[in-house]
Amino acid sequence: MENRHKNMGLSDETVLAMYETMLLARRIDERMWLLNRSGKIPFVVSGQGQEAAQVGAAFALDRSQDYILPYYRDTGIVLAFGMTVKELMLFVFAKAEDPNSGGRQMPGHYGQKKNRIVTNSSPVTTQVPHAVGIALAAKMEKKDCISFVTFGEGSSNQGDFHEGANFAGVHKLPVILMCENNQYAISVPADKQLGSAKVSDRAIGYGMPGYRINGNDPLEVYQYVKEAADRARRGEGPTLIETMMYRLTPHTSDDDDRSYRTAEEVEKAKLEDPMITFRTYVKETGVLTDDREQQMERDIEQLINEATDYAEQAPYAKPEQALDFVYAETEQEGTR
Amino acid sequence: MENRHKNMGLSDETVLAMYETMLLARRIDERMWLLNRSGKIPFVVSGQGQEAAQVGAAFALDRSQDYILPYYRDTGIVLAFGMTVKELMLFVFAKAEDPNSGGRQMPGHYGQKKNRIVTNSSPVTTQVPHAVGIALAAKMEKKDCISFVTFGEGSSNQGDFHEGANFAGVHKLPVILMCENNQYAISVPADKQLGSAKVSDRAIGYGMPGYRINGNDPLEVYQYVKEAADRARRGEGPTLIETMMYRLTPHTSDDDDRSYRTAEEVEKAKLEDPMITFRTYVKETGVLTDDREQQMERDIEQLINEATDYAEQAPYAKPEQALDFVYAETEQEGTR
């Protein structure tokens, strides 16, 4: 197999780190389903099948200064930006120590200021204008950072996508809009969601370049996001990147996908599972040895075990803690 | 001058009727400004410079069955669809007899069911999804009618434009979206409104054809709208048409446009005023004789004079009539 990453200027170590982050995201995800099916956590929203795009993109950003606005499937992105396995487990167990929300939000609604992971809500696509606002602030302050926001293809039909993208286009703001097109919005297939053939067809309507690329290939995603990031930093404005992939699991643990798609379709998509295809790549290019792989799997399992144990035993927030942080602390007396 | 309308299958009478409707719209508009400046009516919103696109489009529709969702500058369209000068004057004088709203809405917020002019509000672009809903109903009922909706280029940045256009694209609905790009949204020039070069660039993002055309030429607009209407009736879905023009007046009677654009710019645009250029066309192609023109102007003036007198003298709604029609009459007892 051809070594593609050398030409891109990526070292073996970086590519290995990408693979490891993807693998970690996948194993965490699998563990969450186990925990859910055994009744230990009430809810899972999954990123299986989307790790390549997530991790490829995250590695193309400046993880020391860029802002990310991930959506609920982006375990791979937040891991790459510094959220720990323990923190993720605290989140799904809804424990007080969860740094995303203190156990207030459903899993997947990421947020962690110290890692510049911007807090997200459930109503889809509201984060797009936020990303644009952060890019505007960066531009005003002549900072070198950019913002990076993700969303599903179904969500690209919300008004906020349009309004945010256009605002970014008018002011040539340093923001990357990445659509994770997993071909379904819950039960509705993309052709019933999108009037257009591609989400990337919308880019020209905002005066930005638009690309549809293979979201199962982390190297291709890395390349496009890197280019978009460079352009953003040069003041040349936003980019829309549509990454094609498949949602390998049901929408969430509450969903039964058999009512709207066939087992064959899912099986077929699994052949393109980036965890398989990229594993083949790192193995065949010699980036990952068998030994190293076994060690990696063992390490990850241990990490996840420890995190799970810790999170399971950690305390919930006290009932009355529900009252905290409606307004800034200093003002609560005045306003409550 | 070359006779263009013959080749398009338009008779001299039709072209003359187009010119006459444009002229009527212009003269009404001019009268409204006079009435405003003399303190007789509180507010004018103007369509000067946009008559060609409005009338060209209206004549391309089936005025016996299609639904129109005009915006506040579309005097030319509603005239073509059967609203009378008297009715328009009753509207601007806010009299009880106004068929649009009984004196409830500001001028320009058209609505007249018997002529299938769908009631419009002030928040821009909400009418786009309505047009799509009407087209959906037509499709469900296998009716031959289509819907036609207009809006400004600034308004095309609203979420409702995006959501409505996409819905129409997904379901291939018989609707025509026509943008009247008069190059300003109040004080903000189009390049500060639109990330894209053209509004029509957005069409591909909804899977529909998009055209930018000369909105000062009623024949060109007629042609494109006619084609779009034919396509819609054939079940081939929606079309986005961007008509280029210039807003020759301030935004409304409350606006002073000197703070954001130069007199030279306005003067230059006046050279393209469709009332001048299309007049030249109808005169030079022999559609309009000098005699006929003088008669036309006299008739229009008389029509407007009579309508103005009537409207001025007509009574306002009684104060308590403000209470009527919050809910359907039959139910008021139960719910008030």
Added chain:
Amino acid sequence: MPVISYIDAVTMALREEMERDSNVFILGEDIGRKGGVFKATQGLYEQFGEERVLDTPLSESAIAGVAIGAAMVGKRPVAEMQFADFIMPAVNQIISEAARIRYRSNNDWDCPVVIRAPYGGGIHGALYHSQSVEAIFANQPGLKIVMPSTPYDVKGLLKAAIRDEDPVLFFEHKKAYRSIKGEVPEADYVLPIGKADVKRKGDDITVITYGLCVHFAMQAAEKLAKDGIETEVVDLRTVYPLDQETIIESAAKTGKVLLVTEDNKEGSIISEVSAIIAENCLFDLDAPIQRLAGPEIPAMPYAPTMEKYFMMNPEKVEKAMRELAEF
């Protein structure tokens, strides 16, 4: 009479109305092939086909706006917002458009649209799948807001909403969907929108509430009855515009009123109920008008401890009722 669940009453009403009137159609996210994320529309896609059971793009403003457009030309659309929390992008269409179409056109046009949405908490839905959103709309003449508590009321009121000549927001408590069951006639019937329903007669205290909380009040009322305290339970059913007559009558009769909502208190539906009573029957009152509501926080958190802390329940209602009775 068959006993069915609250959600089955939703489905039954939709099916019967779609059978009765070919102008009725439904649209929303995942309501078609999947039958809705809660299964409220299950079987309808199969029965009525893709055109009358329309899976829409993920865009609530278009769902509302398209429904409004269709309603203006004679259709009877029933739009689903997947969760009440996601009605927010459609607020402009609902308030600026649906609520004002008849009024602004001086009765020339109308807009008989129904917008259904599951609301309420207690299902581990966290901030954005638990909210009560009715107060946002409960100041908009032209709108009606219906929030039924029982399967019987669901069927009768949803049918009435679909036949109503004006826009109706129809909020269904998602925790009630499967936990609340009751007798529902197979025959066709409608219940009046705009009328509260006295779910229990009593002379000592009045509890006025709506939705799931009606059941909490009924349970508590049974307990109090054992101690000789007779509670009148008024189910508002239509929370906007309110049925002043029934509210005033019951408040005047018992002189002791407890108002209950799952929503947070300030600016809620029960604030208006209190104001109506304070305006109309002040001198009949033997106790301050009590309000029992969620805490002043945006919505209930995910962690079970905090969710439970927020959520209304029979114990909280009973405690407040006893305090009022003893006042």
Added chain:
Amino acid sequence: MPVISYIDAVTMALREEMERDSNVFILGEDIGRKGGVFKATQGLYEQFGEERVLDTPLSESAIAGVAIGAAMVGKRPVAEMQFADFIMPAVNQIISEAARIRYRSNNDWDCPVVIRAPYGGGIHGALYHSQSVEAIFANQPGLKIVMPSTPYDVKGLLKAAIRDEDPVLFFEHKKAYRSIKGEVPEADYVLPIGKADVKRKGDDITVITYGLCVHFAMQAAEKLAKDGIETEVVDLRTVYPLDQETIIESAAKTGKVLLVTEDNKEGSIISEVSAIIAENCLFDLDAPIQRLAGPEIPAMPYAPTMEKYFMMNPEKVEKAMRELAEF
């Protein structure tokens, strides 16, 4: 102290805050070169440049959303909605986002954004340029809603809003813009958000209101004073969350309370005020809690006859005050 108009106090506050803190910037439709459709931002584009006085595309959800994003990373955006009526497309950003950012992130993130909008009627604005929209937002913990009545309050409260650590909706009565003038110190000062202001002391009756209606109440109070009736006028200033203490204190003192709003009555701010009083000082009351408000119609019509019928005015307030005093 110079006497300036209500709108000039807006401009002054914006200018001073922009001079004081380089993180403050303003954005909205036509606020730049044109200086705003009401001229509230006049001169700021010239003084601070295009970047800090940003003309935005015509898209309110983006205006709010972009402001929220910028606020989350340390900016102090002040967004203008051209008319309060056009805040509707931004409801999702305001309620789901701005109001919940601190809460949902457990205090990790915050959102110090101000959203200004002119509201209210009496200017021939018809249905969509006359509305009072505060009730839509007055049930959302996390938000604050400020509605000042005088130029002095405008300046002090707008500065406080800009410095506030949380999102503030700041509604300015457009009829007050030029008709209301008052003394405003040139010096820097802030007024407390969350505190009502007793604009006039009195022992006989209490009028509680906000915005333009404060002036109507003050005028009427002078007339009543000539007949020996002393009115206490409470200006809510912050209509959400309400200053319960001041409300309760004044209601308990006079025992006769009239609540006034320009909004229609059902579900309005004054309904909550009434509920607070009914809950806390029922036995201090000598008369039912009266509410004086607009009729239950969507918004005021354009025709002068019907607009006047809707609009609050000093005569209507005086009449209600006299009736209450005589009760």
